[in-house]
Amino acid sequence: MKQDIKDLIRAALQGLVNQGQLDLIELPEPQLERTKDATHGDFATNVAMVLAKLARAKPRDLAQQLVDALPASPLIARVEIAGPGFINFFLTEDAYREVVPRILETGHDYGRSRIGAGQRVQVEFVSANPTGPLHVGHGRGAAYGSVVADLLAAVGFDVHREYYVNDAGRQMDILGTSVWLRYLELCGETLRFPSNGYRGDYVWEIAATLHREHGDGYRVDAETVFADLPPDTPQQGEPQDQPGDKEAHIDGLIAAAKHLLGDNRYRYVFELGLNTILDDIRADLAEFGVEYQEWYSERSLTESGAVNKAIGRLRASGHLYEQNGALWFRSTAFGDEKDRVVVRENGQSTYFASDIAYHADKLERGFNRVIDIWGADHHGYIPRVKAALQALGDDTERLDVLLVQFAILYRGGEKAQMSTRSGEFVTLRELRQEVGRDAARFFYVMRRCEQHLDFDLDLARSESSDNPVYYVQYAHARVSSVLRQAADKGMTVDPSPGTVNLERLTENHEQILLRTLNRYPEVVESAALKAEPHQITQYLRELANDFHTYYNAHQFLVADAVLRDARLKLILAARQVLRNGLGLLGVSAPESM
Template sequence: MKAHLTHLFEQALEQLKKDGLFSADTDVLPQINHTRDARFGDFACNLAMQLAKPAKQNPRVLAEKIIAALPASEHVDKVEIAGPGFINIFVHKASRFAVINQILEQKADFGRSQIGQGQSVQVEFISANPTGPLHVGHGRGAAYGAALASLLRSAGFQVSCEYYVNDAGRQMDILATSVWLRYLDFCGESFAFPSNGYQGDYVQDIAATLHRENAGLYHHAAAAVFADVPADTPDGGDKELHIDGLIKNAQQLLGDKGYRAVFDLALNTVLADIKRDTQAFGVNFDQWFSERSLTESGIVEKSVNTLKEKGFTYEQNGALWFRSTEFGDEKDRVLVRDDGRTTYFASDVAYHLNKLERGFDKLINIWGADHTWLCAACTRCNDGAGRGS
């Protein structure tokens, strides 16, 4: 009904242009709103007040001319002027329920359109780090993303739903190392678990699977595991340096093959749990995109080099920074740490370059309500907490 009334007032405006009351380039969209009180009609329009100044007329006088120019409509019972120049519209009672017949006739097609026909849209949502199970907070992104995708499809868009899997970076190394340390518990080793490790029961479960399927294959003495590792926070040390030292020793002791086996078991177990939860929630993704594939394909290096070539980077304290403040950001962001490792942000730049290269017409990112680029100024970690955090 609002669309119908808007069209009536647009026709009235065109007629007044022909009558010479307004210039041909006068372009105002009539605003139709529900009235707060049914005594003043069903809808109200403030077009007379919008146009009073360019027409150089009193709003109420102009409202009378607008009403006189309104085309007849079987849906409109009467039109009145109120207050300083509001135009109140009373709709026929039968017309108020006409939509019911339309719904019954169109059934599942009711409300659908082809506004987006021929356009492709990618909607990325949830994308929580696969370092643990989804929690209730992730349900917000799941519900919002799935609803938006359905709405876009109803409007004729070709929609692709995507979950970005952060299967690379320091947080995943912390998960893999945490699983391995719990595995060593099953092997009989005794030590203090790092305060910055992943503590959940799911880590114990993955470690139990690792031990059950591999027995002592990945067993190393605790003395070797903690050799030359900086003290943890409870001992007056640095929990970040402590966990980084453990990650380094895990990689050296297990070797590429062994470490990758532990890493992949942790990743695949958590990811399978996430997929079960999203499916149970009624959310299905067309694509589960691996962050690790960005590094392996070389697109991270390519995107960083592109930013360098365009003059959007600079070096400071041994790290490479992106001049994001030139694009409205509150501070610049680290792309490459002082130890040569790329940041989460660099992977995100590469990921969006990849999205653009896939040819989508529109890209929509749905992030967590509290999402931010955590630790952006820190050149040691700067992994952030993931989109869905």
């Protein structure tokens, strides 16, 4: 509908150009917006004001010329010039009523479009290190990322959802070593668990699996393991006066594990930890309604030689240099704050090196657009990744990094804190168990992603209209309930298409509802292109409110069959849009509550 009116404006502009009253080489895209105030009509454009200077005319005069040049349309009831030169469009009632048969005919597809057709987009999100279960911070990235991906798909993009698995690197070694140490404890060894080790219960569980399946097969004397290690930093309850280095300590433990177990056995423990946790993450996300097309292994980049290849390309183009035994990328040449190491003094390539190779690979795969969704704490990382891509001669315009701020949980007005290392954190799974998948998803995407999210657990769990999820779902269930009542009374809905009977929808509440239903495709498009799922939640609350208000003001199952049919068609359309919108969010639309 919005597009139809834009076309009319374009035609009017073209008319003025043809008459020589306007000198334009190419027509501008007219800005058309929904009015905030009904006295300003339904849509308003400011083209006359924008073009006034160029046309050397007063805005209002130009507006009048445009209005005169406007082709006739059944959509438009009348047009007014207002204020400094706005052109206000008042739509006919038919224009609004027409949406009902359109919704009923297109059903699930109402709101979907093809504006992204032919374009491939990759969305990478969550990508949490498989060193422990997902926590509630990852949950927001999961909800946000999956909804953005689904929105893009809804407007026609070919979407590729991807999880980057950090299955290499030091953090994973720390996990493997943590598992092994817990296993040694289960074998009866007494040892001092390192400050930097992973302490969660899940580590014990993985260790127990190892112990159950292999008995003492991986056992080594604790004294041997801890012999000649650099001292750890003191932990609670230990004398604080002896300084230590927890990083050197854990690195020593990793080296000891590798040496004492040998390659094969070390690898086995490492893989057991990785796979157990990755399986858990996969299951967790699947239960949360998040599916991926691909789980991309970081290790595969090293094994395929992609990392070395990327480093080679950077070296060949003169962007690398050696210093202090390490290999550095001169990212400052591309606006980064400082240069970055790609190969460490010890010969190991850094996470950053993998990430250069990974992003180069993404662009090579030919996506028109690549979207990374990261936690906000990684924002400092953006300049160096873009710098590397620039250095490789890649088009950084194709890469968008969206940052998701933290979610802070509140329970009973108190903050519920989390920390992966201590093992005291709220997992995504726990959150789902507490508030349910629907509430969790809805709440996660309710706010703009760059806004800190205060997640009120009590509210998310409450079964009242204060809870926006229930409020919207209830509107959906309520329509279904009315239709059940109608069926019980033997009333049917006229299946004929078109706006038959709909001219009976004259009540103010009905006009408002029709207006809101009309707006839905624009909301989906905007939410998708701007990666702003909160526009959908916002819209659904409005639509639900329009419906509830209507429900309270008017009876649907009236004796007048024609009026009744019109009203049932209207609320049927409303239910369809509620269902479509909730579907985009991955939230269920219950038939009864």
